[in-house]
Amino acid sequence: MESRKTSYGQELKSGWFLPLRLAIFLIVVGVVLLTQQRQAAISTPFFIYSILTLVFLLSLALKLPSRMPRLTQFLVFLQIISEVIVEASIIKATGNITSPFTALFLMTIVSAAMSYQLIGTLLTATMASLTYGLVVLTGSEAELPRTLDLEFIKKIYSSNDELFxxxxLYICVFYLVAFVSGYLSQKIRSKERELRRASESLARVQLETDEILKHLHSGLITIDHFGRIIYFNEAAERITGLKENKIKGKNCLEVFADRMPQFSEKILSVLKSSQLESRCEITICDNEGEEIPIGISTSVLEDEVRGVRGVIGIFQNLTDAKKMEEKMRHADRLAAVGELSASIAHEIRNPLASISGSVEILKQELNPEGENQRLMDLIVKESSRLSNILTDFLVYARVKTPNFGKVEINRLVSDVIEIARNHTSYREKIKLRSESDDTTIYVSGDDEQIRQVLFNLVVNALEAIESDKGSVKIKIEGNSPIYTDQVILSVIDDGGGMTREVKDRIFSPFFSTKKEGTGLGLAIVRRLVDNMGGRIWVETSPHGGTIFKFTLIKYFKGMIRPEESEHDIEQEPLRTGASE
Known part of the structure; x- marks a missing residue:
């Protein structure tokens, strides 16, 4: 029903002919009024017709056809009747059978075809025929019968050939025009409905296609054969940091030249060669200048007539995949280190202890002086340093399974701060403090391992401050809106910061920026955090300041313990110094 109302309203909106018909009648009536004496017979019906036409035009302006189709049909019906009466009046005033305005009936019949079906048009032709016949007969000498029958038609035929x-002829023309116009109007309406349904179906398919492309996780870009961007989906916007509404229609070489020249070169090379290229990896830069690895594959848009129409490029952000690959390589290295550490522990550590002990005994018995004393002290010192390296090595390779329990993190942080104040790297003018968004925060983890993580990070922060003054803060966030089921701990210092190269390698085993560092301190920290189900990362700048952040699982009653680590080997005790 709703579709019928809409269709009928749209059909009537095509009634641009209404003002045209009114203008034609004004001209015709003006001519008749100027040339004929019987003005009253025409002016009154024409006035009524004009009022009805204006009412109908007002209904179109108020969009009544779509809201009140029955009322509109009634108005059209009244207008057609009034129009036939006006036409009959004009014909009667201009010579009846000899009137040149008889063709006005044809305009009414054609007009009716634009509002009604074939049957309605034929009925209008019938009404025009009866009215025209009545006007002609009343203006002739023929005597009108009480009923229209065959005898009356024979009488007209025998008495007046011209009249008959x-x-x-006019009645045949009326019906012929009615049939042709009604039939064509009905066909046009049918085709319009088919076209409307096809358009709606096409729009629906286009909408569904747009929705699919819009919500793809992969970036999608399409360019035409001129190199202009014609499509850029939401994933492409997220990856590149560019908005479709700002770059659509522009040349891709101009858009991508500054931050991602490889991207535009790849797409344009496919456009020039018109050949499908295999998937490859390239690097682009985001708005902040950070490099983003992406994998891109391209295909050519072409048809049989115009040939190459453009290029489609599909690309993905490989940052997470690269991190996963690095994590897998890291795990493989850990496995190799674990096997190696098990084999060298007794082979190196025990003889080293024997060497160090023997030198101590020789020092006591020989009481060396000068150069001999210095050399023996060097042997003891380097033996101790090598023993520390082996200890860190074993701790890193063989972290024991965390003994998960309920840990109050505020108290633990306070204990770590007290221990750190007794460390050699602490200076009195360095402000060492903590900050928490709640008085009591519980996490699920190993108490000793959390202490070891925090202690190593705090000592690293103290050592990063080269001057006598500075600040180190441990920040505890237990009510983060992002990490709702985790607690975030941050160790913040105002030291010299680090370069991007150092930041990328800071958690790698055996990487250190210190002269006497083993390069295993932060690697151990990372393993401990990973084993407790958390994550650690660093935020820093070459201009100064570093923040080490890591997460721990928030404790709640009845929680399930995270999966235990594969390693379950005795852990070395907490050392009172950072190894990084």
């Missing part, structure tokens, strides 16, 4: 054939 004129009536017969």
């Amino acid at each position: 054939y004129t009536l017969f």
Whole structure:
């Protein structure tokens, strides 16, 4: 029903002919009024017709056809009747059968075809025929019968050939025009409905296609054969940091030249060669200048007539995949280190202890002086340093399974701060403090391992401050809106910061920026955090300041313990110094 109302309203909106018909009638009536004496017979019906036409035009302006189709149909019906009466008046005033305005009936019949079906048009032709016949007969000498029958038609035929054939011809023309116009109007309406359904179906398919492309996780870009961007989906916007509404229609070489020249070169090379290229990896830069690895594959858009129409490029952000690959390589290295550490522990550590002990005994018995004393002290010192390296090595390779329990993190942080104040790297003018967003925060983890992580990070922060003054803060966030089921701990210092190269390698085993560092301190920290189900990362700048952040699982009653680590080997005790 709703579709019928809409269709009928749209059909009537095509009634641009209404003002045109009114203008034609004004001209015709003006001519008649100027040339004929019987003005009253025409002016009154024409006035009524004009009012009805204006009412109908007002209904179109108020969009009544779509809201009140029955009322609109009634108005159209009244207008057609009034129009036939006006036409009959004009014909009667201009010579009846000899009137040149008889063709006005044809305009009414055609007009009716634009509002009604074939049957309605034929009924209008019938009404025009009866009215025309009545006007012609009343203006002739023929005597009107009480009923229209065959005898009356024979009488007209025998008495006045001209009258009979004129009536017969015009009535045939009326019905012929009614049939043709009604049939064509019905066909046009049918085709319009089919076209409307096809358009709606096409729009629906286009919408569904747009939705699919819009919500793809992969970036999608399409360019035409001129190199202009014609499509850029939401994933492409997220990856590149560019908005479709700002770059659509522009040349891709101009858009991507500054931050991602490899991207535009790849797409344009496919456009020039018109050949499908295999998937490859390239690097682009985001708005902040950070490099983003992406994998891109391209295909050519072409048809049989115009040839190459453009290029489609599909690309993905490989940052997470690269991190996963690095994590897998890291795990493989850990496995190799674990096997190696098990084999060298007794082979190196025990003889080293024997060497160090023997030198101590020789020092006591020989009481060396000068160069001999210095050399023996060097042997003891380097033996101790090598023993520390082996200890860190074993701790890193063989972290024991965390003994998960309920840990109050504020108290633990306070204990770590007290221990750190007794460390050699602490200076009195360095402000060492903590900050928490709640008085009591519980996490699920190993108490000793959390202490070891925090202690190593705090000592690293103290050592990063080269001057006598500075600040180190441990920040505890237990009510983060992002990490709702985790607690974030941050160790913040205002030291010299680090370069991007150092930041990328800071958690790698055996990487250190210190002269006497083993390069295993932060690697151990990372393993401990990973084993407790957390994550650690660093935020820093070459201009100064570093923040080490890591997460721990928030404790709640009845929680399930995270999966235990594969390693379950005795852990070395907490050392009172950072190894990084």
